[in-house]
Amino acid sequence: MELDAELSALAAQEDLSVDLVRRLLQHPGARRSVALLRRDLTGELIAEIIELGSVRTLAANRSVPSRIRARFAEHGEPAVRCAVAASVRDEPLGLLARLAADPDPSVRSFLAMNDHLPAGLLEVLAADSEASVRSSVVQRWRDVPDNVRRVLLTDADPDIRSGSARAFAPPADLLSGLLADPATRAAAVAYALPTPELAADSDSDVREAVASHPDLPPALRDLLAEDQDIFVRSAIAARADTPQAIREQVVATLEPDSPVAEWLLAFRRGGHTCPPAAPASPNLTRQQAESLLARAGL
Template sequence: MELDAELSALAVQDDLPHDLVRRLLQHPSARRSAALLRRDLTDELIVEIIELGSVRTLAANSFVPAPIRARFAEHPEPAVRCAVASSVRDEPLGLLARLATDPDPSVRSFLAMNEHLPTELLACLARDSESSVRLSVIQRWRDAPDDVRRMLLTDADPGIRSGSVQAFAPPADLLPGLLADPATRAAAVAYAVPTPELAADPDSAVREAVAVHPDLPPGLRDLLAGDRDTFVRNAIAARADIPPALRERLVATIEPGSPSAEWILSFSRGTHTCPPPAPAPPNRSRQQAESLLAEAGL
């Protein structure tokens, strides 16, 4: 492990004495780790972290006392307010409502992802004038009530409509319109009956959506096995109901243009492999910690 990584790991060691934590604050990456993850930061350490310029990272630490995080909600830098908005509780009462009216849309977007946000504020953010905020609501509020879903599924912004169909099962009366909308057609296929017209759609994303449909008839499956698009054929090769011989022939026709494309294709077929996670570093004794700090000149 490189020295910077070792110092960062040491900075979050649970039983590390505060005098050693203070010395680690002089190292940028170790300071960021301590500011973000330590649960036992004293007032003195918090002040020192702020003075050293890591207030944004500190603002994201949910173990920092509520009164201090509330002060961060008034910080002039939007990035600091974003960090607070993402996880702060409503302490003092009204803090979340104040953040919901922050002039910077990025702050409101981060607030929409806050698990402590009450539904009435989520509903307000679902009507936000900025599409980025509404998109955050879609990603966060998968169990939104019907009136909110309908509003987002019929939003004027095509990106919001597309994200909504991917997040929500659309009501039956909206499905024909969503299938007719180029922005939502591919995502809406999952809720429709696969047809030859959809399987022949000029948009490859629509044909790929048909290829993964759980109720795809064998005839359309075999038709899409000869599709000109690599990702459509790959989706057919990934199906559990495909004959093994056909799968082998399909895989032989799939030629990704890059390592990243190969990873995506193999992920879809369930044949990818991920490296094992790195083992957690062992806790260091005070003597070992002192030695590492000395090596870093701290």
């Protein structure tokens, strides 16, 4: 392990004495680890981290006392307010409402990620003037009331409509409009009956959605088995009701023409796996920690 990584690992080690933590603050990488990960920061260490310029990282540490994080919500740098907005509680009362009215849209976007945000403020953010904020609401809010869902599904921004159609089940009276909208048609297919028109759509995402539909008629299944798009054919091959002979014919055509296509096919089949996480670094003794700090000149 490289020296910088060793120092960062030491900075996150539990039960590390305060004098060693203070020495680690002189190393930028280790200081970020201290500021973000330690749960035992004293008032003196917090003040020193702020003085050394790592307030943005400190603002993201959920173990920092609420009264201090509330101060960060008034910080002049939007990045600091973003860090605190993502996870701060409503302490003191009204803090979340102030962040919902922050002039910087990035702060309001991060606030939409906050698990402590009440439904009333999420509804305010769902009507935000900035599309990026509304998009954050779509990505994070699942138990959306019908009135908000309708607004998002019919948003003026096609990206918001598209994301909403993938995130929320649409009300039945909106389905025809969503199927007519190029931005939402592919996502809306899951809630409609597959038709020859949808199976022949010029958008391959729509045809792929039809190919994955649980109620796909055999005639449309066999038609899509010969689709020009590799991902549509792959969806047919993955169906449990595809006859073995057709599956074998389709699989023989699934030869991606690029590494990206190959990765996407593996991902959609569920065959993509992330590398295993690196094993946790063993805790260092006081003597080992002193030796490491000496090597780093701290």
